[in-house]
Amino acid sequence: MTTRNQSLxxxxxxxxxxxxxxxxxxxxxxxxxxxxxxxxxxxxxCESEALAQCMAEECEGxxxxxxxxxxxxxxxxxxxxxxxxxxxxxxxxxxxxxVEEVLYECLKLGYDLLSxxxxxxxxxxxxxxxxxxxxxxxxxxxxxxxxxEGLVPGHGGDDPRTxxxxxxxxxxxxxxxxxxxxxxxxxDLLWFSVHDVMRxxxxxxxxxxxxxxxxxQLYLY
Amino acid sequence: xxxxxxxxxxxxxxxxxxxxxxxxxxAPQYVGVWGMGGVGKTLLLQRLYGSPNVKGHFQxxxxxxxxxxxxxxxxxxxxxxxxxxxxxxxxxxxxxxYKRYLHSQFIWKRVFLVLDDVWKDKAFDLLHxxxxxxxxxx
Numbered sequence: 001m002t003t004r005n006q007s008l009x010x011x012x013x014x015x016x017x018x019x020x021x022x023x024x025x026x027x028x029x030x031x032x033x034x035x036x037x038x039x040x041x042x043x044x045x046c047e048s049e050a051l052a053q054c055m056a057e058e059c060e061g062x063x064x065x066x067x068x069x070x071x072x073x074x075x076x077x078x079x080x081x082x083x084x085x086x087x088x089x090x091x092x093x094x095x096x097x098x099v100e101e102v103l104y105e106c107l108k109l110g111y112d113l114l115s116x117x118x119x120x121x122x123x124x125x126x127x128x129x130x131x132x133x134x135x136x137x138x139x140x141x142x143x144x145x146x147x148x149e150g151l152v153p154g155h156g157g158d159d160p161r162t163x164x165x166x167x168x169x170x171x172x173x174x175x176x177x178x179x180x181x182x183x184x185x186x187x188d189l190l191w192f193s194v195h196d197v198m199r200x201x202x203x204x205x206x207x208x209x210x211x212x213x214x215x216x217q218l219y220l221y
Numbered sequence: 222x223x224x225x226x227x228x229x230x231x232x233x234x235x236x237x238x239x240x241x242x243x244x245x246x247x248a249p250q251y252v253g254v255w256g257m258g259g260v261g262k263t264l265l266l267q268r269l270y271g272s273p274n275v276k277g278h279f280q281x282x283x284x285x286x287x288x289x290x291x292x293x294x295x296x297x298x299x300x301x302x303x304x305x306x307x308x309x310x311x312x313x314x315x316x317x318x319y320k321r322y323l324h325s326q327f328i329w330k331r332v333f334l335v336l337d338d339v340w341k342d343k344a345f346d347l348l349h350x351x352x353x354x355x356x357x358x359x
Contacts, residue, residue: 004340020254063261
């Protein structure tokens with residue numbers, strides 16, 4: 001069983017063996033961040049390295065944040081870009097916030113950067129909030145909903161199927177959604193799900209945007 | 222894209238030892254992993270779930286993963302559990318009846334059950350389905 005709350009474990013069973021996971025050390029954080037932000041074969045460009053290390057530190061040793069922020073920064077070569085995003089990350093972390101919100105604020109930068117790639121990716125990600133959290137959702141199911149919502153054009157231009165596939169692949173590459181396997185071209189074999197923290201992030205964003213908590217149990221399945 | 226494992230291996234090894242060092246009394250074993258959101262708890266259990274050592278130790282057991290979450294729908298979780306145990310998921314409409322039924326089914330099975338992201342004590346009903354029987358929990 002996993003939980004964020006230790007007292008819950010003791011109430012669950014007196015014989016339970018406990019394992020506490022600490023956030024990653026500074027060195028390990030950097031190793032994780034590096035893998036996700038830069039091509040494994042290439043050296044980290046030295047003008048960005050110090051900035052990237054600062055960014056990794058801002059992730060507070062949280063694996064998910066390191067992964068999402070790292071992947072969001074993948075392919076950014078100019079030090080100006082790094083400077084700008086580091087500043088944004090630091091600013092979002094400045095306000096006094098409860099511990100859990102620190103993580104969401106951090107991940108929100110990754111979310112904001114989605115639109116640099118494709119303006120629809122943010123909405124595509126938020127769409128997953130409509131599915132129950134433990135559900136694996138089939139590619140065709142997502143395609144159907146996205147087409148109905150007009151997220152993928154249903155006529156002319158791109159084939160909606162190819163379009164949806166490429167959007168899902170982008171979300172997957174950025175760790176916003178998980179998949180049953182490497183996102184290949186065999187669309188019919190693909191199932192997707194959302195990590196519970198990423199799902200909470202979508203609610204956090206929806207709540208911030210609308211000012212009201214969304215109904216968490218209004219499922220679309 | 223490579224899956225990084227930095228710092229995670231030692232946790233996987235420790236928890237693997239915990240779940241595979243079964244007592245002789247065949248009582249269910251409970252292992253709880255706790256830590257901040259995003260620290261890697263789900264990833265740790267995903268690794269454990271797919272580990273050849275764990276698969277070997279729990280040969281013949283049903284492997285079941287349930288994501289519980291902040292607002293668990295116990296009936297939906299019972300139904301998922303039933304489906305994974307190849308039982309009719311629509312058999313009972315009432316949670317208490319469902320619980321008794323699943324409990325009786327658990328007696329005959331070895332189960333490796335993961336409850337991911339638990340927030341409420343209400344989810345313990347799932348954990349205690351196996352009380353006193355030969356079942357391992359994680």
